[in-house]
Amino acid sequence: MNIHEYQAKSIFRSFGVPVLDGYPAATPEEAKKAAELLGTEKFVVKAQIHAGGRGKAGGVKITSSPDEVFEVAKQMLGMTLITHQTGPEGKKVKKLYIEAAASIKDEYYLGITLDRKTEMPVIMASTEGGVEIEKVAEETPEKIIKVQVNPLFGLLDFQIRNLAEALGLDKAQTKHFAVFAKALYQAYDQKDANMIEINPLALLDDNRMIALDAKMGFDDNALMRQKEVHEMRDFDEEDPAETEAGEYDLSYVKLDGNVGCMVNGAGLAMSTMDIIKYKGGEPANFLDVGGGASAETVAKGMEIILRDKNVKVVFINIFGGIVRCDRIANGIIEATKKVSVNVPVVVRLDGTNAELARDILQQSGIEKLVTASDLNDGAEKAVKLVNA
Amino acid sequence: MSILVNKNTKVIVQGFTGKEGSFHAEQCMQYGTQIVGGVTPGKGGTTHLGKPVFNSVKEAVQKTQADTSLVFVPPAFAANSVMEAAEAGIKIIVCITEGIPVKDMMIAKKYVESYNAILLGPNCPGIITADEAKIGIMPGFVFKKGNVGVISKSGTLTYEAANQVVQAGYGVSTAVGIGGDPIIGYSFIELLELFEKDKDTKAIVMIGEIGGDLEIQAAEYINKHVTKPVVSFIAGQTAPKGKRMGHAGAIIAGSKGTASEKMEALTKAGVHVAESAAEIGNVLKTVMN
Numbered sequence: 227m228n229i230h231e232y233q234a235k236s237i238f239r240s241f242g243v244p245v246l247d248g249y250p251a252a253t254p255e256e257a258k259k260a261a262e263l264l265g266t267e268k269f270v271v272k273a274q275i276h277a278g279g280r281g282k283a284g285g286v287k288i289t290s291s292p293d294e295v296f297e298v299a300k301q302m303l304g305m306t307l308i309t310h311q312t313g314p315e316g317k318k319v320k321k322l323y324i325e326a327a328a329s330i331k332d333e334y335y336l337g338i339t340l341d342r343k344t345e346m347p348v349i350m351a352s353t354e355g356g357v358e359i360e361k362v363a364e365e366t367p368e369k370i371i372k373v374q375v376n377p378l379f380g381l382l383d384f385q386i387r388n389l390a391e392a393l394g395l396d397k398a399q400t401k402h403f404a405v406f407a408k409a410l411y412q413a414y415d416q417k418d419a420n421m422i423e424i425n426p427l428a429l430l431d432d433n434r435m436i437a438l439d440a441k442m443g444f445d446d447n448a449l450m451r452q453k454e455v456h457e458m459r460d461f462d463e464e465d466p467a468e469t470e471a472g473e474y475d476l477s478y479v480k481l482d483g484n485v486g487c488m489v490n491g492a493g494l495a496m497s498t499m500d501i502i503k504y505k506g507g508e509p510a511n512f513l514d515v516g517g518g519a520s521a522e523t524v525a526k527g528m529e530i531i532l533r534d535k536n537v538k539v540v541f542i543n544i545f546g547g548i549v550r551c552d553r554i555a556n557g558i559i560e561a562t563k564k565v566s567v568n569v570p571v572v573v574r575l576d577g578t579n580a581e582l583a584r585d586i587l588q589q590s591g592i593e594k595l596v597t598a599s600d601l602n603d604g605a606e607k608a609v610k611l612v613n614a
Numbered sequence: 615m616s617i618l619v620n621k622n623t624k625v626i627v628q629g630f631t632g633k634e635g636s637f638h639a640e641q642c643m644q645y646g647t648q649i650v651g652g653v654t655p656g657k658g659g660t661t662h663l664g665k666p667v668f669n670s671v672k673e674a675v676q677k678t679q680a681d682t683s684l685v686f687v688p689p690a691f692a693a694n695s696v697m698e699a700a701e702a703g704i705k706i707i708v709c710i711t712e713g714i715p716v717k718d719m720m721i722a723k724k725y726v727e728s729y730n731a732i733l734l735g736p737n738c739p740g741i742i743t744a745d746e747a748k749i750g751i752m753p754g755f756v757f758k759k760g761n762v763g764v765i766s767k768s769g770t771l772t773y774e775a776a777n778q779v780v781q782a783g784y785g786v787s788t789a790v791g792i793g794g795d796p797i798i799g800y801s802f803i804e805l806l807e808l809f810e811k812d813k814d815t816k817a818i819v820m821i822g823e824i825g826g827d828l829e830i831q832a833a834e835y836i837n838k839h840v841t842k843p844v845v846s847f848i849a850g851q852t853a854p855k856g857k858r859m860g861h862a863g864a865i866i867a868g869s870k871g872t873a874s875e876k877m878e879a880l881t882k883a884g885v886h887v888a889e890s891a892a893e894i895g896n897v898l899k900t901v902m903n
Contacts, residue, residue, distance in 0.1 A: 340716060340796055342796050342797075342826045342827070343827065345720055345723065345796075345797050346720065377717065377720050377721055377724075378721065378724060415717070418715055418716075418717055420716060445715055445716045445717065447689060447713045447714060447715045447716065448715035448716070448717065450689070450690060451690065451715075479854075481854065489770075490770050491768060491769050491770030491771060492768060492794060492823075493766070493767060493768020493769065493770060493771035493794065493821070493823055493849045494768065494770040494771045494774055494849075494891070496823060496824070496849040496850040496852075496853055497771060497774070497847070497849040497850075497890075497891035498891075499852045499853070500849065500850070500851040500852050500873075500890060500891065501890045501891055501892055502852075503851070503852045504851075504889060504890045509852060512853070517712075517751075517769075545770045545773045545774050545777070546753065547739065547751060547752055547753045547769065547770060547773055548638075548751050576773075576774075576777065577753050577756065577773060577777075578753050600781075600892065601774065601891060601892040602890075602892035602893075605890075605892065
């Protein structure tokens with residue numbers, strides 16, 4: 227789960243990570259009031275979306291009066307921002323963050339994430355702040371310094387010193403950086419984050435280090451014990467179909483093709499998408515019904531798949547282990563009662579209670595049902611039906 | 615005869631009296647696995663499914679001489695249970711639980727390693743040695759006895775692969791699910807090493823997926839140390855970048871961890887890579903002839 231900049235900064239404040247003063251705003255009036263409360267000479271109006279690259283897309287503007295903040299906010303709210311991280315459809319701006327402007331001497335990059343190779347958090351720092359870090363990683367990887375933090379011991383002083391040295395900080399600056407880095411790692415560790423990115427990390431004229439931007443992502447598995455973080459979830463930033471599926475323990479991701487897929491298990495679900503493409507078709511979605519699939523969840527999955535008007539055929543591919551095939555079959559029948567299934571449905575059932583399930587489906591009288599003997603057969607039939 | 619587990623393996627179930635634990639413990643017993651007891655704190659002294667229930671793993675090990683544990687404890691407490699098993703002297707810990715926080719596993723794995731115990735999973739289907747012991751949640755009947763070892767990141771894809779191995783006219787020695795989480799216990803390399811040494815395994819099927827670089831490391835290892843034929847498949851060739859596909863590990867960020875990158879590395883290492891999941895059996899057949 228990801229959160230907005232203004233939310234990440236409120237977490238930063240609670241851990242003592244230095245940030246500038248600022249307030250969120252959902253209307254131009256609130257934006258103006260925020261500026262008046264700040265009372266600084268200049269203000270930065272920042273669009274709150276879950277994507278980087280806002281500046282270039284017009285989502286960050288510097289203003290010099292509360293009235294100007296009002297005007298800029300009016301323009302920005304409701305605007306669709308397209309950045310290198312939003313995809314071509316872009317993201318609509320529904321909230322702003324009004325922040326005091328500061329005088330900046332230099333800009334750096336600082337991030338923390340999980341290093342899967344060493345199985346520890348890794349802190350990444352670079353002198354190339356304020357630019358697309360993806361580009362730096364690709365073109366000049368030597369400009370990104372990495373420090374692994376052993377979770378049993380935390381961030382150690384010599385590691386902070388190494389980072390500061392690599393960033394070219396002097397003694398006074400290093401002192402401020404140490405406070406910053408320690409607090410930031412605390413926030414990462416105690417909030418079960420899986421990603422923190424500060425780009426840019428700003429060095430102010432008075433040598434203070436400030437998180438000018440803040441991105442934070444969290445381990446979904448840990449949200450059960452992170453109530454404060456969980457409440458920050460913004461459903462506007464998510465695909466409504468994916469959210470709805472999640473409520474039924476279905477894992478759904480919409481794609482652009484026309485072969486709807488319903489599968490048990492993430493690996494088999496990905497392989498099903500792959501084989502459809504391999505046979506010349508295009509998958510419309512990823513859908514894992516999970517280990518606890520019931521007639522109800524299968525029916526819901528079918529409903530979500532069929533809501534996508536691009537879907538011309540549905541391929542149900544189940545290898546029953548814990549999931550019993552007869553339950554899936556009953557779910558399919560349940561679904562046909564709830565939603566009108568007006569596209570052909572190719573069904574491949576194998577494993578636990580597969581024969582029983584085939585009988586149930588055969589006797590159901592569903593018109594457009596096509597049975598398949600195995601994965602290959604199912605994928606071929608599905609793709610053929612799309613092209614028919 | 616096989617790797618890690620066999621008919622002599624003595625298993626306790628942690629989270630024995632819960633819904634999942636009960637259901638699968640019974641299935642394992644029906645398969646012939648020696649389930650010697652279970653652990654549910656607070657229910658020690660009672661009997662469940664005809665086996666003794668203990669309050670702690672330590673007590674269970676003392677009374678039953680169990681060497682292996684099967685963990686069904688809910689995600690919030692599972693990492694703690696894994697560490698308890700290691701401390702009590704359990705040698706192989708099979709963790710089925712899905713949804714354990716990454717931070718918990720990061721610490722639990724280091725703890726388990728300090729006791730020289732073997733961890734399989736979490737978020738995996740477990741391990742099965744055909745006709746001897748099923749320590750997990752897989753449908754046992756799919757795994758007909760034979761001499762092909764199976765290692766897989768994904769549950770249902772393990773069943774699919776085993777089924778194709780059998781359809782192709784072969785059978786399975788041992789099949790191991792390593793799990794799809796970012797932090798897992800035993801990975802491809804450790805299991806490849808064991809299968810390479812196992813006299814009754816003649817070929818290995820290795821199922822990977824997008825995300826991370828375990829398959830790339832495995833390719834390097836195979837190139838240097840594995841003489842037996844390896845057939846592989848990588849799931850997620852069509853997965854869009856940056857999207858989480860069910861498994862927490864199955865995220866591709868940037869250019870690392872793509873299916874094509876992994877397939878190329880494996881091919882270079884002499885592995886026979888199946889282009890689609892339906893081809894695993896056919897590729898194995900070609901290799902075995």
